[in-house]
Amino acid sequence: xxxxxxxxxxxxxxxxxxxxxxxxxxxxxxxxxxxxxxxxxxxxxxxxxxxxxxxxxxxxxxxxxxxxxxxxxxxxxxxxxxxxxxxxxxxxxxxxxxxxxxxxxxxxxxxxxxxxxxxxxxxxxxxxxxxxxxxxxxxxxxxxxxxxxxxxxxxxxxxxxxxxxxxxxxxxxxxxxxxxxxxxxxxxxxxxxxxxxxxxxxxxxxxxxxxxxxxxxxxxxxxxxxxxxxxxxxxxxxxxxxxxxxxxxxxxxxxxxx
Amino acid sequence: xxxxxxxxxxxxxxxxxxxxxxxxxxxxxxxxxxxxxxxxxxxxxxxxxxxxxxxxxxxxxxxxxxxxxxxxxxxxxxxxxxxxxxxxxxxxxxxxxxxxxxxxxxxxxxxxxxxxxxxxxxxxxxxxxxxxxxxxxxxxxxxxxxxxxxxxxxxxxxxxxxxxxxxxxxxxxxxxxxxxxxxxxxxxxxxxxxxxxxxxxxxxxxxxxxxxxxxxxxxxxxxxxxxxxxxxxxxxxxxxxxxxxxxxxxxxxxxxxxxxxxxxxxxxxxxxxxxxxxxxxxxxxxxxxxxxxxxxxxxxxxxxxxxxxxxxxxxxxxxxxxx
Ligand SMILES: Nc1ncnc2c1ncn2[C@@H]1O[C@H](COP(=O)(O)OP(=O)(O)OP(=O)(O)O)[C@@H](O)[C@H]1O
Ligand SMILES: [Mg+2]
Numbered sequence: 001x002x003x004x005x006x007x008x009x010x011x012x013x014x015x016x017x018x019x020x021x022x023x024x025x026x027x028x029x030x031x032x033x034x035x036x037x038x039x040x041x042x043x044x045x046x047x048x049x050x051x052x053x054x055x056x057x058x059x060x061x062x063x064x065x066x067x068x069x070x071x072x073x074x075x076x077x078x079x080x081x082x083x084x085x086x087x088x089x090x091x092x093x094x095x096x097x098x099x100x101x102x103x104x105x106x107x108x109x110x111x112x113x114x115x116x117x118x119x120x121x122x123x124x125x126x127x128x129x130x131x132x133x134x135x136x137x138x139x140x141x142x143x144x145x146x147x148x149x150x151x152x153x154x155x156x157x158x159x160x161x162x163x164x165x166x167x168x169x170x171x172x173x174x175x176x177x178x179x180x181x182x183x184x185x186x187x188x189x190x191x192x193x194x195x196x197x198x199x200x201x202x203x204x205x206x207x208x209x210x211x212x213x214x215x216x217x218x219x220x221x222x223x224x225x226x227x228x229x230x231x232x233x234x235x236x237x238x239x240x241x242x243x244x245x246x247x248x249x250x251x252x253x254x255x256x257x258x
Numbered sequence: 259x260x261x262x263x264x265x266x267x268x269x270x271x272x273x274x275x276x277x278x279x280x281x282x283x284x285x286x287x288x289x290x291x292x293x294x295x296x297x298x299x300x301x302x303x304x305x306x307x308x309x310x311x312x313x314x315x316x317x318x319x320x321x322x323x324x325x326x327x328x329x330x331x332x333x334x335x336x337x338x339x340x341x342x343x344x345x346x347x348x349x350x351x352x353x354x355x356x357x358x359x360x361x362x363x364x365x366x367x368x369x370x371x372x373x374x375x376x377x378x379x380x381x382x383x384x385x386x387x388x389x390x391x392x393x394x395x396x397x398x399x400x401x402x403x404x405x406x407x408x409x410x411x412x413x414x415x416x417x418x419x420x421x422x423x424x425x426x427x428x429x430x431x432x433x434x435x436x437x438x439x440x441x442x443x444x445x446x447x448x449x450x451x452x453x454x455x456x457x458x459x460x461x462x463x464x465x466x467x468x469x470x471x472x473x474x475x476x477x478x479x480x481x482x483x484x485x486x487x488x489x490x491x492x493x494x495x496x497x498x499x500x501x502x503x504x505x506x507x508x509x510x511x512x513x514x515x516x517x518x519x520x521x522x523x524x525x526x527x528x529x530x531x532x533x534x535x536x537x538x539x540x541x542x543x544x545x546x547x548x549x550x551x552x553x554x555x556x557x558x559x560x561x562x563x564x565x566x567x568x569x570x571x572x573x574x575x576x577x578x579x580x581x
Contacts, residue, residue, distance in 0.1 A: 070479050070481060071481070078477055081473055098478060101463070101467055101479070
């Protein structure tokens with residue numbers, strides 16, 4: 001269970017997050033949605049101890065982020081950041097191999113090799129495994145970064161816009177892969193997603209953030225409604241039911257307002 | 259995960275470099291020995307070759323650590339003027355207590371004090387410059403070069419401030435001199451360098467993780483601040499050793515690290531460090547054997563090395579700017 005309790009964050013006196021309190025049950029996919037600048041990435045950074053918590057507290061099960069040794073946290077939670085600058089000249093398999101570092105500290109065993117191979121396979125990177133990262137396309141690099149996080153094999157996984165740069169096929173495959181891991185291995189994913197329809201189709205719950213505050217929390221059916229979306233994004237959006245999922249036709253303006 | 263074991267991927271190349279380094283050392287001993295002076299030459303050259311190997315190691319290790327901790331491969335401690343910072347500390351000492359007094363202090367004690375001062379300074383400066391959130395590389399290069407110029411002119415200025423008699427004491431230290439190695443400090447330098455080996459080798463996996471950048475390193479459970487501090491202090495120590503032994507050489511570290519990076523693409527920190535050190539030994543010891551013992555040019559090797567390294571620097575800058 002993830003407990004976020006009264007977390008506020010300021011940068012240079014500007015409030016970025018205001019009194020965020022959330023409880024996310026263990027297991028399943030939580031989609032974090034909200035407009036640009038809502039504070040989604042900031043919240044994930046605080047959860048993953050990349051930024052120091054200014055006030056409030058965050059814990060994963062019994063591990064308080066501010067107090068648990070960082071090596072211990074690395075075995076429990078992992079994060080994919082939104083912007084990744086990898087200057088090191090690395091091959092795909094070496095990068096993914098680093099995901100195992102918290103567990104083997106530099107001396108990989110057979111289980112580490114297996115998990116790296118699984119992660120490469122899951123992200124369809126096996127044919128590219130010996131390529132250097134600067135020889136990959138944007139989407140391939142993104143998949144390599146996700147594979148590294150998957151190889152870390154933590155109970156909690158925070159993914160900041162993992163679908164960035166992915167084509168339709170790989171985006172769908174990635175969401176299915178997350179769903180499978182959540183269902184069969186009991187993993188918990190917190191995923192920042194801009195495409196609301198991916199959130200509606202795959203997430204167990206959606207948290208909407210706006211102006212640094214939690215605006216709403218609920219199931220896709222509760223959140224993906226014209227009224228809610230209007231609140232969150234200040235946008236009129238038509239929602240239809242397709243194959244049991246609410247679908248937001250957000251690309252086009254509703255006929256009446258045109 | 260093959261690259262975790264050294265042997266299959268880079269074993270042959272390391273072997274080649276090791277062979278080349280051995281040949282360089284052998285040449286250093288045998289070339290240009292005056293007839294009948296074998297015993298004397300040998301004894302004299304042992305000290306020199308040990309010093310040059312220490313310098314090769316110190317510059318390789320400090321440069322590579324710098325590249326990993328700052329996540330750039332263009333700047334080096336020498337380009338940022340850290341050798342000049344060391345000289346400044348040295349000149350400062352002469353200025354405050356006088357040349358004669360300085361000469362009367364035990365050189366090892368004096369050197370130890372300088373090393374400690376250098377470790378403190380470099381740690382402070384590095385922390386201030388590099389632990390802020392990811393900086394733009396071009397800005398960093400600019401700041402680095404300005405710092406280099408600042409430290410160099412400050413150490414020159416300090417040298418001019420002091421008594422002309424005292425100046426003689428520091429003057430000799432301010433230029434690279436492979437042919438006039440400071441042998442007084444050989445033992446303490448061996449000890450200091452040996453002391454860094456457990457850090458460099460024992461933490462090599464942590465340095466690999468560090469090279470992925472702050473956020474990824476923290477995600478993987480690295481104790482980021484601690485590793486950065488150790489790294490900076492070690493750089494300060496290694497720069498002191500190399501500068502004390504042979505003086506400042508601006509572009510040597512850049513030259514040898516980039517040769518090693520090209521020769522072993524994608525290799526990890528530990529393997530690369532072995533390669534860089536071997537390349538540095540080949541360049542320094544082999545170069546000195548040829549320049550001094552065969553061609554009889556005293557003091558030209560540092561110029562040639564700096565010229566080659568300077569070309570590497572320019573190429574890297576232009577390539578970076580073209581991106
Ligand atoms: N270093 C910084 N200095 C000042 N303001 C910042 C800084 N980093 C983030 N912010 C501000 O904090 C707010 C939240 O940023 P954050 O990156 O968390 O948004 P986000 O919800 O992830 O947005 P996006 O969907 O665009 O990724 C934004 O208004 C942003 O301008
Ligand atoms: Mg963001």
